[in-house]
Amino acid sequence: MIEAIKKRRSIRSYQNKPVEPEKINELLQAAMLAPSAMNLMPWHFTVVTNREKLTQIPTYHPYTNMMKTAPCAIIVSGDRAITKKDAFIYCDCSAAIMNILLSAVDLDLGTCWCAIAPDESRMSAFRSAFDLPEAWLPVAVVAVGYAAEQKGMKDTFKPERITYCE
Ligand SMILES: Cc1cc2nc3c(=O)[nH]c(=O)nc-3n(C[C@H](O)[C@H](O)[C@H](O)COP(=O)(O)O)c2cc1C
Numbered sequence: 001m002i003e004a005i006k007k008r009r010s011i012r013s014y015q016n017k018p019v020e021p022e023k024i025n026e027l028l029q030a031a032m033l034a035p036s037a038m039n040l041m042p043w044h045f046t047v048v049t050n051r052e053k054l055t056q057i058p059t060y061h062p063y064t065n066m067m068k069t070a071p072c073a074i075i076v077s078g079d080r081a082i083t084k085k086d087a088f089i090y091c092d093c094s095a096a097i098m099n100i101l102l103s104a105v106d107l108d109l110g111t112c113w114c115a116i117a118p119d120e121s122r123m124s125a126f127r128s129a130f131d132l133p134e135a136w137l138p139v140a141v142v143a144v145g146y147a148a149e150q151k152g153m154k155d156t157f158k159p160e161r162i163t164y165c166e
Pocket residue numbers: 008009010011012063064112113114115
């Protein structure tokens with residue numbers, strides 16, 4: 001199994017240390033290599049490093065306290081003008097997000113995936129805070145940074161959730 005899959009955990013406390021632009025670029029390269037429905041690649045990535053904007057996020061999204069210490073966040077949105085069905089936007093953006101999370105492990109970075117959609121009030125709060133076009137569906141905001149907490153690997157394998165059809 002790919003080592004990063006085993007090691008990845010949600011990190012909710014970060015060191016006061018910026019993420020190198022080269023590393024952010026590598027995360028975005030990985031994101032845009034993800035598969036997408038009809039290969040339409042509807043995603044857009046808003047990279048936030050503005051301290052004040054990051055710290056404000058938990059005031060309009062209750063489950064994002066880690067943004068108070070995260071030095072970077074990536075908002076992953078899908079453009080409804082490119083991909084008409086929201087279900088595909090969710091799938092495409094999620095595949096891109098997963099590439100970010102796994103690539104981050106290889107770069108010694110921690111991450112935390114925080115959903116924005118489908119909560120309409122959170123979607124509109126992010127649209128207005130970051131000037132996102134109305135046509136974009138903001139799927140998630142991903143905290144990125146050097147971890148200030150250590151989390152171990154876990155065993156989540158459940159054989160009873162598998163059915164074989166031979
Ligand atoms: C769609 C989705 C939405 C999530 N939203 C949040 C969130 O808003 N805030 C948060 O702290 N974690 C969020 N998480 C992270 C989960 O809580 C986390 O993945 C889960 O508890 C398992 O822990 P692990 O990532 O360390 O394996 C989200 C994860 C997913 C996949």
